[in-house]
Amino acid sequence: MTTLLGLSLTGRQVLFVGGGATAARRLNSFHADGALIRIVAPELASETRALVDEHGIDWCDREFESADLADVWLVHTATGDARADRRITAMCDERRVLCVNASDGAHGSARMTAQTRAGDVVIGVASDHGADPRRAVGIRDAIDAMLLAGRLPLRRRRASASGRVDLIGGGPGPLDLMTVRARRLLAEADVVIADRLGPTAEVLTELDPDVLVIDVGKRPDHHPVPQDQINALLVEHAAAGRRVVRLKGGDPFVYGRGGEEVIACRRAGIPVEVTPGTSSAISVPQSAGIPVTHRGTASAVHVIHGHGDMSPSTLRAMMDPEVTTVMLMGVAALPMIVAAAREHGIDDGLPIAIIENGHTPQQRTTRSTLGEVITTAARVGVRSPAVIVFGEVAREGLLVPDPLSEETVR
Numbered sequence: 001m002t003t004l005l006g007l008s009l010t011g012r013q014v015l016f017v018g019g020g021a022t023a024a025r026r027l028n029s030f031h032a033d034g035a036l037i038r039i040v041a042p043e044l045a046s047e048t049r050a051l052v053d054e055h056g057i058d059w060c061d062r063e064f065e066s067a068d069l070a071d072v073w074l075v076h077t078a079t080g081d082a083r084a085d086r087r088i089t090a091m092c093d094e095r096r097v098l099c100v101n102a103s104d105g106a107h108g109s110a111r112m113t114a115q116t117r118a119g120d121v122v123i124g125v126a127s128d129h130g131a132d133p134r135r136a137v138g139i140r141d142a143i144d145a146m147l148l149a150g151r152l153p154l155r156r157r158r159a160s161a162s163g164r165v166d167l168i169g170g171g172p173g174p175l176d177l178m179t180v181r182a183r184r185l186l187a188e189a190d191v192v193i194a195d196r197l198g199p200t201a202e203v204l205t206e207l208d209p210d211v212l213v214i215d216v217g218k219r220p221d222h223h224p225v226p227q228d229q230i231n232a233l234l235v236e237h238a239a240a241g242r243r244v245v246r247l248k249g250g251d252p253f254v255y256g257r258g259g260e261e262v263i264a265c266r267r268a269g270i271p272v273e274v275t276p277g278t279s280s281a282i283s284v285p286q287s288a289g290i291p292v293t294h295r296g297t298a299s300a301v302h303v304i305h306g307h308g309d310m311s312p313s314t315l316r317a318m319m320d321p322e323v324t325t326v327m328l329m330g331v332a333a334l335p336m337i338v339a340a341a342r343e344h345g346i347d348d349g350l351p352i353a354i355i356e357n358g359h360t361p362q363q364r365t366t367r368s369t370l371g372e373v374i375t376t377a378a379r380v381g382v383r384s385p386a387v388i389v390f391g392e393v394a395r396e397g398l399l400v401p402d403p404l405s406e407e408t409v410r
Contacts, residue, residue, distance in 0.1 A: 006122065007074075007098075008033075009030065009033045009034065009035040009073065009074065010033060010034035010035070011034060011035075011036065012035060012036060012073040012074070013035075013036050013038065013071050013072045013073055013074075014030055014035040014036065014037050014038070014072070014073065014074045014075075014076065015037075015038050015039075015040065015068060015069070015072045015074070015075045015076070016037060016038070016039040016040070016041075016075075016076045016077075016078075017039075017040050017041065017064045017068075017075060017076070017077040017078070017079055017085075017088055018041050018077060018078040018079040018080060018102075019039050019041035019043065019044035019045060019048045019049075019052075019059070020041075020045045020048065020078060020080055021045050021047060021048070022078040022102050023039065023041075023045075023048050023076070023078055024045055024047040024048040024051060026076065026102075026112065027048065027051045027055075027057070028051065029115075030076075031051075031055050031057070035074075037055075037057050037058070038057070038058040038059075038060065038068075039052065039057060039058070039059045039060065040060045040062065040063075040064050040065075040068050041059070041060075041061070041079075042061060042062060042063060043061070044059065044061075064079070064084075064088060066091060069091065069092065069095050069097055072097055073097070073098065074097070074098045074099070074100070074110065075088065075092050075097055075098070075099045075100070076099075076100045076102065077089065077099060077100070077101055077102065077103075077108075078102035078103065079103075080103075081103075082103045085101050085102070085103040086101070086103075086107065088101075089101045089107060089108055089109070092109065093109060098110040100112055111126045111127070112126070113125055113126045113136065114126075114136040114137045114139070114140035115140065116140050116141075116143060116144040116147065118147045118152075118154055118184050118187075121154060123140070123143055123147075124140075125137075125139045125140045125143070147184065148180045148183065148184070151187075151206070152187065153187070153208065154184065154187040154188040155187070155188055155189070155190065155208060155211075155243070162241060162271070163190075163237065163238035163239060163240060163241045163242045163243060163244060163270070163271075164238055164243060164244070164270065164271040164272065164273075165234050165238050165244045165245075165246060165261075165265050165270055165271070165272040165273075166185045166189075166243075166244070166245050166246070166272070166273055166274075166275060167246045167248065167252040167256075167258050167261060167262065167272065167273070167274045167275065168182045168185060168186065168245055168246065168247050168248065168252070168275045168277065169182065169248055169249075169250060169251040169252050169256070169274075169275060169276050169277020169278070169279075170182065170195075170197075170199045170203070170247055170248060170249050170250070170277050171199065171249070171250065171277040171278040171283065172249070172250065172278060172280050172283040172284055172287070172358055172359040173197070173199055173249070173358070173359045173360055174199065174359050174360075175199045175202045175203055177199075177278060177283070177359065178199055178203070178277065179275060179276070179277065181275050182275050182277065183203075185245055185275060186203060186206075186207065186245055186247070187206075188243050189207070189211060189243050189244065189245040190211060190212065190237075190242040190243045190244070191211070191212045191213075191214065191237045191242050191243070191244045191245070192204065192207065192211060192212070192213050192214070192244075192245045192247055193214045193216055193230065193233055193234065193237075193244065193245070193246050193247065194213060194214070194215055194216065194217065194247040195216065195217045195218070195247060195248045195249055196215075196217025196218065196249075197217070197248075197249030197250070197385055199249075203247070212237075214233060216229075216230050216233075227257055227260060230246075230261065231260065231261055231264035231265075232264075234246060234261060234264065234265055234270070235264060235265060235268040235270055238265070238270045238271075239268065239270065246258075246261060248277070249277075249280065250277055250278070250279045250280040250281070250328075251276050251277045251278065251279040252274050252275075252276070252277070253274065253276075254279040254280075254281060254303065254328075255303075255305045255328055255329070258274060262274065279303075280328060280358065280387055281301075281303045281326045281328060281387065282301075282326075283358065283359065284355050284358030284359065284387040285326065285353070285355060285358075285387060285389050285393075285394075287355065287358045287359045287363060288353060288355045288358070288363070288365040289399050290353055290355075290389055290393050290394055290398075291393055291398075291399070292324045292326060292389070292393060293324065293393075294393050294398065297322075297392045297393055297398065298322055298323060298324040298391055298392060298393050299322045299323075300317075300320075300322060300323045300324070301323070301324050301325075301326060302314060302317035302318075302323055302324070302325045302326070303325075303326050303327075303328070304325065304326070304327050304328075304330075305327065305328050305329050305330065306327055306328070306329045306330025306331070306332065306333030306334070306337065306388075307329060307333070309336075309340075310336075310337060310340040310341070310344075315340070315341065315344045315346070318341055318344075318346050318350065318390055318391075319344070319345075319346055321391075321392060323391065324389065324390070324391040324392075324393050324394075325389070325390040325391055326387060326388070326389055326390075327387070327388040327389075327390070328387060329384070329385075330386070330388050331354075331377075331382055331383065331384045331386050331388075332384070334373070334374065334377060334382075334388065335374055338370060338373060338374055341370060341390075342370065342371070346370060347370065348369060348370050348371030348372075349369050349370070349371065350369060350370040350390060350391070351367070351369060351390075351391065351392060351393075351394040351395040351396075352367070352368050352369060352370060352373045352388065352389065352390055352394055353365055353366070353367050353368075353388070353389045353394035354366040354367075354368075354373075354377060354382050354386050354387075354388050354389075355386060355387050355388075355389070356382060356383060356384075356385070356386040357385065357386075358385075358387060364380075366380055366382055367394065367396050370390075
């Protein structure tokens with residue numbers, strides 16, 4: 001029976017006997033663990049030599065000697081000669097030094113594992129009797145796929161002395177457009193403070209029943225939890241030793257007030273990191289077949305939100321035929337935006353596209369022009385959430401039409 005131990009080799013001597021391709025495949029993992037590596041081999045394979053040069057690894061260009069085992073914690077032997085590897089393994093046993101015999105995994109006192117990692121959790125797969133690397137790798141990959149999907153219980157079960165906050169960008173909505181890191185962090189969370197948009201409804205069903213979920217989602221003209229109170233919630237729960245996830249739609253730093261939340265955590269001494277998400281400013285137009293930049297049409301993007309007045313920079317951007325202006329949270333402000341643009345002399349023929357509920361089955365695209373968009377939007381009943389695109393990229397027919405695309409209203 002093999003007992004699996006999580007051994008720390010940081011700052012400890014590890015001896016590689018043999019410098020062939022097998023050693024090259026394994027050197028990086030030992031180096032990443034912080035081991036003090038020494039190689040004894042008459043010659044090195046080219047890939048091993050490259051790693052020796054890159055990492056400054058000590059190499060003795062000679063045959064193995066028993067004195068090489070002095071002060072060594074672990075030996076990896078892969079000489080290419082099975083009898084020599086067995087002899088070195090026996091010497092290690094006599095001196096109570098752990099040994100990986102790469103030529104016969106069943107006869108060493110230690111074995112390499114096929115590893116995967118999820119945050120601070122390291123999972124290793126090894127065979128109990130006999131070495132079967134492909135089988136171990138296959139099982140490792142299956143576990144890894146479940147970790148990436150956030151389908152394994154990664155939450156800590158022991159109280160932590162210090163909590164932390166992770167700001168996560170959930171992307172435009174579909175669960176499979178979230179990043180791998182975001183899914184893993186959600187699986188580790190004790191507390192989730194969630195917005196209304198993004199993948200919130202779907203992803204929350206995957207959490208453990210005892211995960212505390214706090215809804216701070218904003219709706220038009222309805223902000224039940226002020227931003228300073230959200231900041232206080234993040235600090236309060238993390239200070240109590242909990243892993244806190246702040247789940248947002250899109251990207252936390254694109255009109256998500258993520259910067260304010262990072263500042264609040266850092267001022268309180270709370271560890272905080274940001275995991276980016278795909279911004280709706282790019283992904284929602286894409287879902288309607290609209291590239292925010294397109295060679296020969298638009299070379300720059302200007303992103304605004306609908307909660308403020310039209311700035312001079314926005315008016316200049318809308319005047320520039322090579323700039324795409326993308327407005328988030330702008331349905332209610334559309335009449336004001338259009339009036340300011342027309343007053344500034346922007347052409348009534350400027351193409352506009354309004355994409356509602358992007359990346360959902362309810363997605364709808366309304367195409368119009370600056371001079372007609374208010375009438376068109378009222379006629380079809382445009383509602384939030386929606387992304388509004390101003391510029392030549394919004395002109396119908398820019399790309400070859402997709403017959404399977406979502407409903408388009410003109």
